[in-house]
Amino acid sequence: MYIPIGENINKKMLVVNYNIDSLLVQIKGQEPIINGKFHEKINVDDSVWTIEDGELEGKKSRYIHIVQTMVYVGHRQMEEPE
Numbered sequence: 001m002y003i004p005i006g007e008n009i010n011k012k013m014l015v016v017n018y019n020i021d022s023l024l025v026q027i028k029g030q031e032p033i034i035n036g037k038f039h040e041k042i043n044v045d046d047s048v049w050t051i052e053d054g055e056l057e058g059k060k061s062r063y064i065h066i067v068q069t070m071v072y073v074g075h076r077q078m079e080e081p082e
Helices: none
Strands: 002-005 014-019 022-027 034-037 042-056 059-070
Touching (some): 002 042
Antiparallel strands (some): 042 059
């Protein structure tokens, strides 16, 4: 999952909280960018987020990259497809 943010945003300015079934992403003091439920449960211990600079949708930008591992009952864990 990729979430565009301003070039001046750093990790100390962000709140990124995820648990087994939900995700909150916001810039401190502002309305949440995302505040919702996942369609499947995730493995929180294997999930990470980073701030990256690169190209997103054909434009140079800064974004939050969130990688979460989905938990499927009766199946091995599978990383979210890109």
